Amino acid sequence: xxxxxxxxxxxxxETGRQVTLMxxxxxxxxxxxxxxxxxxxxxxxxxxxxxxxxxxxxxxxDGYVVSRSKTExxxxxxxSATRSQTSVYFCASTTTSxxxxxxxxxxxxxxxxxxx
Amino acid sequence: DxxxxxxxxxxxxxxxxxxxxxxDYTNSMFDYFLWYKKYPAEGPTFLISISSIxxxxxxxxxxxxxxxxxxxLSLHIVPSQPGDSAVYFCAARHQGAQKLVxxxxxxxxxNP
Numbered sequence: 001x002x003x004x005x006x007x008x009x010x011x012x013x014e015t016g017r018q019v020t021l022m023x024x025x026x027x028x029x030x031x032x033x034x035x036x037x038x039x040x041x042x043x044x045x046x047x048x049x050x051x052x053x054x055x056x057x058x059x060x061x062d063g064y065v066v067s068r069s070k071t072e073x074x075x076x077x078x079x080s081a082t083r084s085q086t087s088v089y090f091c092a093s094t095t096t097s098x099x100x101x102x103x104x105x106x107x108x109x110x111x112x113x114x115x116x
Numbered sequence: 117d118x119x120x121x122x123x124x125x126x127x128x129x130x131x132x133x134x135x136x137x138x139x140d141y142t143n144s145m146f147d148y149f150l151w152y153k154k155y156p157a158e159g160p161t162f163l164i165s166i167s168s169i170x171x172x173x174x175x176x177x178x179x180x181x182x183x184x185x186x187x188x189l190s191l192h193i194v195p196s197q198p199g200d201s202a203v204y205f206c207a208a209r210h211q212g213a214q215k216l217v218x219x220x221x222x223x224x225x226x227n228p
Binding site: 004031033035040041042043044045048050058059090092094096100101102103104105106107108109110 | 122125147148150157158159160161162165167205207209214215216217218219220221
C-alpha cells in the first residue's frame with residue numbers, strides 16, 4: 001500500500017509486557033515521528049527521526065524505545081508496558097524537499113493500545 | 117509547559133454559519149502554524165497553514181488568521197458544512213526544525 005501504514009491497528013497487552021508498534025512509509029520521507037494522543041493533551045511527540053540511524057527524544061520519551069535501520073520503517077517499542085501508556089499512537093512522516101507546505105506531516109491511521 | 121493551547125474543547129455551530137476555532141501560543145520562535153483535521157479512527161490530515169510573517173491565509177472555505185502581537189491564531193470556516201464535524205488541532209513548528217507542537221484539540225460539531 002502506498003502512503004504510511006501502522007500495525008497493528010488495535011492491541012491489548014498486560015502490564016510489564018514488551019510491545020512493538022510498527023510504522024512503514026513508502027514515500028522515502030527523511031523525517032518520521034511518533035505521537036500519542038490522550039484526552040486533554042492533544043498530540044504529544046514521543047520520538048522522532050531525521051534519517052536512518054538518527055533518532056531524538058520528543059516531549060514524552062520515557063518508557064519508549066525507537067530504532068530506524070531503514071528509511072521506510074520506524075518501530076516504537078514499549079519495553080515494559082504500563083497502564084499510563086494506554087493511548088492512541090500515531091506515526092507521521094514529512095519531507096524537506098519543498099514539495100509540501102512547510103511543517104506538513106502525513107499521519108498513519110493510528111494504533112489503539114490498551115494496557116491492562 | 118503547554119506552548120500551544122486550544123482552550124475550547126468543543127464547539128457547536130449551525131450548518132451554513134461561520135465556525136471560528138481559536139489557538140494561543142507562547143513561543144515567539146515558531147515560524148509556521150498549521151491546522152489539522154481529524155475524523156474518528158483516522159489519522160490527522162493537514163488542512164491549512166500560515167507563515168509567521170503573514171497575517172492571513174485563505175484556501176476555499178478555510179481562512180487562518182495570525183495575530184503575532186497577541187500570540188493568537190484562528191481558523192474560520194465559512195460556510196460550515198456537516199462534513200466539517202471533526203476534531204481540529206492547531207500546531208506550531210519551531211524555526212528551522214521539523215518538529216511540531218500540537219494543541220489539545222477542539223471538537224467541532226456542525227448541526228443541520
